[in-house]
Amino acid sequence: MSLNQNAAALFARIGQMLELTGGDRFRVSAAAKASRILKGLTEDLGPIAEAGDTKTLVAIEGIGKGTAGKLVELAQTGTISEHDELAAKIPAGLMEVLGIPGLGPKTVKLMWDDLKIESVADLKAGIADGSVEGLPRMGAKTIENIVAAIEFMESSGGRLHLGIARPIALRFVELMKGVQGTSRAEFAGSIRRGEETIGDIDILVATENPDAAREAFTSMEGVSRVLASGETKSSVRFGIGELGGRFKDLSGPKEVQVDLRIVPAESWGAALSYFTGSKDHNVALRKVAIKRGMTLNEYGLFNNSDDPGDPIACESEAGIYAALGVDVVPPALRQDRGEFTDGHLPHVIELGDIKSDLHTHTVDSDGKMTLLESATIAKSRGFHTLAITDHSKSSAVANGLKPDRLLAQIEMIHAFDESFNGLTVIAGSEVDILVDGSLDYDDDLLNALDIVVASPHAGLRAKPKQATKRLLKAISHPAVHIIGHPTGRLIQRREGLEPDMNEIIAAAVEHDVALEINAHWLRLDLRDTHVRAAVEAGCKIAIDCDVHQPGDYDNLIYGVLTGQRGWLTPELCVNCWDHDRLHAWLRSKR
């Protein structure tokens, strides 16, 4: 594990443990912030911290002297003494109790101090024997909520994938739009920002009939429990099983919390901005407001005075950003990763900019569609180019093509292309990058292909140095256009390779190779922070759906959101190029 990820986990834990020991709340949030920042960095701080270079470390926003010192300590000794000291005082099971929704540090500390509750099991026993009931402010209703929350936590195995949560959010939005009196409905929160995993779903509604909205929301089919139903906010648990069996092999949450916010139509923009977040972005945005003598809340942007009067801006997000004198920040960029400090924002890619898919499979390997079926969908989406890239011979389980079958397929695709007016279909392959970095076909065959996507499929537990070497060798092969899902990670399932991304990106720039954002929501590989580093280096990026079945084309949005989160522009994304420019680039490797 890299120092960043290791440190991020430790600081997150330090923050939680400080809460439980009654530490200063600003120190708590500083530790949590340090954790988030470290998670989002692209450059590994390992060598810097090991060298004791605190000057470079404190230059990072949110990292001060204290955190820098602990990073150095971690790099040099393998541990942070503050963490170990806290961990010695706090039972491990207590952290799990803190994870129960609705239970915060105050309550957990009280239970620990007064009742010696040190685990979820202790808490259950304390509820059963009535001792928890004896605590101050602990009534029957609160205990009922804790029992339900424990059940929820035990049935939910972590966060939801974006590709599962977003369709649910869209269903809620459609439902709310159909309720009488609704003028606007939209999802906000982490789904709108395109985060790769989702904690809960936020739905925003502007309506003349709040009671009808609330009623429709809490009684939607699939709602298993109503947690709250107030004037402006309702919360429910929604059963994911209702979606059917397509994701049944995915271990994950069985339920998700969905929040409905009913907001005044006139402050729609302020509310949408507020509930889209991220939290860090909101804090940064409010600081911009404060600097300008204004106050920002979910109702609007106001002058800072005793009698603020009418808002300066509130109806649209764009109006609020404009009134604050900053660029409008697309939702995916709202991460507090420099969107206010790096001058003007780039024009990031949008779904409509994508004009080709360069990584798709057919029935010839492990796809479910024929060439004709896939090409028909590609054409209906307005693409000018479709690359067929079935698996190579070593991917036996995926029915990879032996050389003779590939030669026959190339011939077939080239014949097909002439008959499918308006869409150029090109012959390619998703060629395995073998463990030693060599490719799965000989050079003559590779050069017979219009496009080569080289991807790692096996040996994904290799050490970082070996992984770097392997990918560098593939990148330097003159026939390769794109490196497919470069790390091979599966979100919440498999870590994948951890190569030195800076070296990979530099090599890709040197050899004119594009790195892929695989748009499948289980992959999103490259991930957002890697994309950001690649974009900063001027590296070409491909966004492809890795199509196996018809619905996979719909995954494109997840790839685009990931690109946006990495500040990707159409100029650097080969799928956004027009026909002639794309094909000139492809031919330049032949």
Added chain:
DNA sequence: GCCGTTTTCGGCCCGACTGTTTTCAGTCG
């Protein structure tokens, strides 16, 4: 613990909901 157009001290975003309270604490986002 972090930070600085009030710069090495003294602040640190802001409001809703619940459940338990007679005015508010705790939690969440």
